[in-house]
Amino acid sequence: MPYFNVSVPLKLKILTYHFNKDIDLTGFAVQVPLKNRVVDGIVIKKLDKKPDEVPQTKEIHSIIGEAYNKKFIEFLKWMSFYYISEIGSVVRSTFFEEVIHLIKGKNYKRTSKKQSLSEENTALPQLESCFLNNETLSKIIDTKREGQYKTFLIHCPNFFYEMKLMLEVVTTISSSDGTILLVLPEIKDAQKLFNFLKGCNIQAVLLHSEMKRAELLSSIKEIIEDKVKVIVGTRFAVFAPVKKLSLIMLAQESSWLYKAEETPRYHARDCAVMRGFIECCPVVLTDFMPSTTSYYNALRGKYELIDDFNQLKHPDIKILRQPYQTIFHPEVLLYLKLYHKEGILVTSPRSGYSLIRCSECREVIKCEQCGYSMVFHKSSGLLECFRCNRVIKMYEQCPYCMGVDIHPVGVGVERIIDELKQIFSKKQTEINEIDLNSEKVHGICVGQAGKIKTGYHSRFKGAIILDFDFFISIPDYRTLENAFARVLSISQLVKENGSLFIQTRNPTADIFKFIRSYNFKDFYLYELKHLKETDFPPFSRIVKLMVKLKKTGLKETLDKLKEFLKTHITGEVIGPLKHTNTDEFVFILRSKDKRKLTEDLTTALGKLINFKEIAIKVEVDPVSLKI
DNA sequence: GAATCCGGTGAG
């Protein structure tokens, strides 16, 4: 009698069932008994005999129909292996529920032809006129024609270029065989590209997490009926149940938005590459600041690098020493006075007015709960902690030494605006906090550097990044690439003949050598050398374990757990570290032998079932080591 | 995800 490994969309491993007909049901949705109810599941594999470890099997209740093809099942199995996650959780993060619903033929409310989604931002005016390297375009199209797996990493001059490339590829080949998948990190960008494609009469569907159920069902219906040529979506679109994929394009490949927040904590870029590999179709990753990891993959020949960064001219970058007494460097001040009419962007790493320091004990006021520096808001007289969201009234005296001279240090958006208003009179120029939705650029705009996204606002004459040191002082192994990316996202808002000023207390730091001249190649080599010396990814794999102690659990179980991990894992075991906001504990595992770490941890977690007093969540390739 | 198991609690 044939047996079948079935996965149900629950946090549950494979279950084995028998069925009286000897047909291969792999990829079929089935109804199976579970405890004393009947649930929907998906057949992962056909077995010829019952596995020994399974005591007894129940019978498959009924067959719903074919849900996924074999390649997609392979993809799900890889996800489960790589992210050390129950296959059921993987199935749950796909569009399984929707697919089942549709093959069962249930009725669903049709969305009216008019999209309920806002269309105000439909226009991507610069896109049509945007320059594109035709060589790059034909390379992608030729590879797509060959129908083989291959990954390109395209270093684009800006985000528009990435969008333009998607658009051109789609308009050139959308009429050919197979479906093209376009993935973007942000919903609003996916929405815009989708609207734009619709405007060009290209048959496309949208997939993002804020769509209503009926809209999502309608998109999935078109996909499983093989009626669409193009899918535009955010990270979970990599699970689109497409019959035949012909090309995957993923923009902003370095974006941390591609990392899923729930288990399995997959990374959409890595999934896209694996999906392309399994489906035998090319994958195109683009970014204006590719991740060091992807660059490394290009260097070792895993991806083909196409460097289009210098296809467009970029603004000059000037590194200036942050003065001690004033906020602006004299050169910046002069620039502001000369060009404020043409629009200048001033950014600071933090909102609010400033931090507060006591001149007697030299302490910066920190949050009592989490130790994070608190931000002072002058207008409201409050101190705010951005990590744990605590708000308190501004102190009258230093809380540490009772000193009376506590004063602002560092610059926030509020303080910059204050300062600028003192320099310029109201008539001279307009000074505003940047409005991300507004297209108009004039006067001086002030914004928090971290919140300024690569947007659609037109271009500034110049931009100034204040207190850049904040970005390079974050203790993380990816700090420098993130800091460089920050500079680039701001430089994109500046006209090509404009200027970008960076104020720092340490202008001789290595990173500025690369930033100043947009020298990516040497930057990546510098970073990779450092990462190799310190055994960080891509030269090792890191796995974060989030451990929750159950009621019965004692602190000493953590020590026992650490011992257990140390004996079962070849590699480093760091922890336990107390998580600041939750009652969880964190272990960091790291090994140069990537595959072995995954395998070791898989077996270790299997044995940990005997550890009753803990619950563990696994995060493979965490985006940051921040606890 | 939900039925069931299990150990602790408290009213009678």
Next chain:
DNA sequence: TCACCGGATTCC
């Protein structure tokens, strides 16, 4: 003594 509970466990 047993009904009741909440958390842990298990599902093939």
